[in-house]
């Protein structure tokens with residue numbers, strides 16, 4: 019205790035005047051409180067011994083000390099902050115690009131410090147690895163020490179009980195043995211672990227071992243959570259897939275739009291299953307100030323396990339993923355896919371497909387690109403590619419207003435606006451292409467008669483005729499799509515177990531107080547028994563004196579206070595308080 | 599939904615708004631009553647702290663009032679004998695200062711106003727609670743879908759915790775003025791800047807985890823707030839005591855206010871207990887959030903700004919508890935840590951919801 023009760027100089031200036039007495043008190047408390055906790059003592063000395071081993075030992079002791087653990091803990095919280103202020107690549111790479119453009123000056127520094135990937139950065143990992151090494155180095159020895167304490171007995175009463183933080187005494191006519199026997203049963207009934215002193219004049223009792231146990235459970239649970247986290251990170255897989263209504267998905271690598279495996283994940287281990295999206299329902303707030311806010315999303319799917327499983331129907335909602343063979347299928351987003359058909363100058367249909375558009379706002383104003391890569395031959399008989407940059411709105415405001423913004427996310431008055439290009443889409447260049455964007459560097463825009471870029475806004479079923487008989491484009495229908503995330507992360511059970519352990523352990527560690535009670539009864543010179551009781555807790559607490567008072571009152575019933583013969587000196591201590 | 603139901607719901611939402619405004623009016627009256635309590639209290643001379651700190655010796659305080667018991671003696675006489683009295687000793691080096699008498703400072707008039715203030719706070723609480731409940735009924739869901747709703751629930755819970763402590767007989771009336779002032783501030787911000795019409799939830803929030811995670815989060819925040827208020831007052835009172843003990847003389851206003859507060863040690867202990875009691879629940883809140891995130895987004899932890907700041911808050915409180923429990927970092931340094939931790943919580947609430955947009959951008963403002 020004495021090592022942990024350091025006080026600031028300001029406190030010390032208000033301290034009791036008798037420093038020597040205070041030191042003596044401290045020493046007494048230290049002896050009586052020995053092993054009341056397994057908290058390590060603070061080590062302020064330098065390295066002992068010479069050479070590498072001495073330094074290593076010193077370094078290890080520092081790392082596993084409370085002070086360094088505290089500093090690391092604090093650093094961890096500070097280190098987590100930048101990642102919330104600067105966009106992170108793993109969350110939103112687009113935002114990172116935007117940030118880089120806006121803060122060009124800082125980019126080299128930020129990149130050097132790995133500020134776009136804070137939680138995977140070398141320095142952040144260093145902090146938490148050090149912290150957890152410290153944690154293990156601290157917790158494992160403490161666990162052994164605690165196991166040792168569990169089999170030990172409470173230490174005997176210190177000589178001067180009145181030096182303990184809570185103390186009481188009275189005189190009684192009951193015999194010392196009797197008092198001690200009563201005390202022992204009383205303490206035992208209150209589930210103290212008791213031990214009679216060898217001399218037979220006192221009883222020592224201790225309670226609240228669960229505090230230490232809780233604390234150790236909590237810290238061990240933290241280790242379990244970290245292990246689960248790392249395990250999950252290394253062996254998980256996660257991928258995204260956009261599925262059109264009526265279309266399917268089967269769980270193989272090539273089917274994914276994007277796939278992010280953990281570094282130790284073996285892609286042959288993808289569990290075989292497949293599903294089709296039968297229907298997608300979305301409803302939106304029809305009126306009021308939050309008009310257009312989404313209310314429900316529901317995807318109806320038919321899935322089958324394994325290569326030839328029996329088809330089963332299921333629904334997937336935002337908070338209700340579908341679990342298949344340990345993998346979870348989450349519903350992430352949804353949108354529209356206008357069905358567009360394109361004919362060449364001869365009238366032959368060269369393209370007919372539902373083209374998913376990417377939502378731009380809450381009312382599902384959506385943008386995308388229609389790319390005709392094969393089969394189109396222009397009027398001159400040359401092979402060419404066509405591209406249309408498209409804007410789609412499910413609810414168009416009306417012909418009068420020129421803006422293409424959707425007024426509502428449902429299909430009340432859909433329009434598709436197209437800009438038409440021809441030339442080379444550049445899809446063969448080997449560079450990865452965004453399917454929602456047109457790369458127009460090798461394309462020419464169709465022009466109308468007056469030389470303006472040719473564009474048109476189509477209602478459902480309308481057709482636009484490309485200039486100079488280059489063909490037609492028809493807005494034939496509208497499909498829906500939904501995006502799914504498919505993932506499996508092992509270790510979730512361990513993480514959950516660790517989390518539950520952490521909360522339970524923490525509650526034990528914070529709400530239970532470990533404390534010792536001593537009762538001493540000796541016959542005074544006049545034959546009347548003097549009973550002394552004292553209590554010592556791990557930390558100062560108002561509960562301890564209350565508990566002691568309660569115990570004393572109960573014991574007092576069996577060993578009633580004897581009438582005072584005449585004023586005496588030795589009961590001075592008990593009255594001192596009355597002045598306070 | 600029929601038009602009738604919509605109309606009923608809209609009128610319920612309107613009733614909720616009236617109730618919230620009414621509670622603000624009642625809290626304002628409570629605020630003035632508290633001011634009156636402090637003003638009347640300042641006229642009675644207290645001066646107990648100063649006396650204790652300048653006294654020659656540090657007498658040890660006694661704790662535990664023991665009732666006298668009657669014992670029948672052998673000779674048929676009746677003697678009145680004391681039950682054993684427990685003497686408790688503060689750790690060496692701690693200041694042994696009695697608590698101040700509270701805002702009323704022993705003045706009867708002050709005390710009367712204080713009681714009125716507490717009664718008004720109870721009334722304000724009931725009205726505000728009804729306002730939150732009406733809001734919930736108007737949308738037939740948990741009233742925690744946007745920042746306006748969080749804010750009104752937050753202050754209701756903070757006042758509720760304070761009143762519960764009072765009802766349990768804890769000495770917390772000194773908190774009244776600070777609490778009512780900040781509750782008014784919170785409600786002012788909520789009604790002026792954060793107001794959102796009552797409506798349904800977006801699908802991502804539509805989950806029973808909303809009940810579990812959000813209610814505990816708001817409760818933790820409200821209780822952490824009470825702890826933080828205790829910590830801040832502790833810092834003031836501590837410098838006041840240190841100054842007195844060092845022979846200095848604090849200003850008259852500072853003396854008048856601070857001498858009526860509980861002793862620094864009491865305030866410190868109060869704040870520690872509150873924070874320690876809430877910390878496991880806060881841990882649980884984060885875990886519940888992680889489980890919900892696992893269901894909603896497929897990843898239970900993704901370092902979304904909200905998650906980051908919950909984590910920072912958690913680590914900061916863990917640091918504080920560590921410092922208090924083991925490293926002997928008691929007193930002012932630990933108090934600064936606790937205030938830092940609460941600042942993180944507040945930032946996580948206002949800053950992250952409004953300024954940083956992550957997946958938790960349901961601020962509705």
Ligand code: HEM
Nearest residue numbers: 055057082083084087152153156233527916919920923924
């Ligand atoms: C991940 C980092 C850690 C966290 C979040 C953490 C959190 C906590 C919390 C919340 C408490 C409870 C405080 C109380 O009892 O009032 C505690 C206590 C404690 N921790 Fe940690 N801790 C961490 C790392 C460590 C490390 C590295 C050590 C070893 C150096 C350590 C040793 C202790 C000890 C000795 C106690 C006090 C036991 C007692 O009160 O009897 N902790 N910790």
